[in-house]
Amino acid sequence: MANDSKIVPVPVLRRMPAYLSFVKTLQKQGEKYVSSTRIAEYMEIDATQVTKDLSHTGISGKTRVGYEVxxxxEILDDFLGFNKINNAFLVGAGSLGCALLQDKGLRNFGLNIQKAxxxxxxxxxxxxxxxxxxHVDQFxxxxxxxxxxxxxxxxPAECxxxxxxxxxxxxxxxxxxxTPARIKVPAHIAVQNTTIYTNLAILFNKLHGQE
Structure with a gap:
């Protein structure tokens, strides 16, 4: 991964996959160049923010032309680690676990679930x-x-x-x-918490806040 010695702010990392998805769509449409302004319009943010975010990656554009698609x-796929396969084990083959196992698209983003x-x-x-x-005892x-x-x-959260x-x-x-639980692990272990219920609460708040 490029610049892997530097910690990239989480908000920047949250935006980058959307940049990549948008530009991949343009690539499929045969477009050769894209400007930071066009990416910014798609993201509904300021173009200077796009330029600042991409400065972490080593991607460089051309004046009046933009970025070569x-x-x-290629660079952003590598920077985000999506072009390398990372093997994973999944524990918990319930409804959510099964949904992840059935998601063949995860491999396109570098995640290969080997066993559950x-x-x-x-x-x-x-x-x-x-x-x-x-069986989990075989882990x-x-x-x-x-x-x-x-x-x-x-x-389940309690487990x-x-x-x-x-x-x-x-x-x-x-x-x-x-899970909604906040696990405790040694400092050298990387943890990413993804709780759909949190996003659901935010959605409900936006929905009912408009009433």
Whole structure:
């Protein structure tokens, strides 16, 4: 990843995938160049913000022409890590876990879920989107054997900390936590919390705030 020695602010990282998606759409339409102004109009932000964000990546544009689309896509894909496959294990093959397993698009963004784990005996040995489900007791040692650094937690909130402890103990270096629980892990473990209920609360607030 370019500039991986520098910490990029989270708000910037949140905008960059949208930049990439927009420019990939232009690429498919055969367009060769895109300006920061056009990206800004799509994002409904100031063009100077787009330029500032992209300064983290090494992408450079041409005066009066803008950014070369193919180069833009290649560099930003690399910068965001989407062009490298990162193997992951998922713990919790319930409704949300199964939805992630069925999402073939994740691999397009560099995430390959190799195996899933659960405690439900009826699920053990079955497959979802060619990903086999194992009993969580079999997690031991597998991350190292399979070269897996990412763990995805989609269990009930009350089980999240126990699963996180298991992941840390057996070599997971980064955790994507989909539960409302805020897990505690050593400082060297990267954690990203993604809670759909938070976004739902924001949506409800916007909806009912207009009434």
């Amino acid at each position: 193919d180069n833009f896509v 784990f659960d405690v439900d005996k009826s699920k053990i040995g079955t497959k979802i989107n060619d990903v086999e489900i194992f 031991r040692g597998m991350p190292g054997e399979c070269n897996v650094a990412i763990g995805i937690i989609t269990v 999240a900390q126990n699963v996180a402890d298991l992941m840390v103990a057996w070599g997971i270096k980064a955790i994507w936590n989909f």
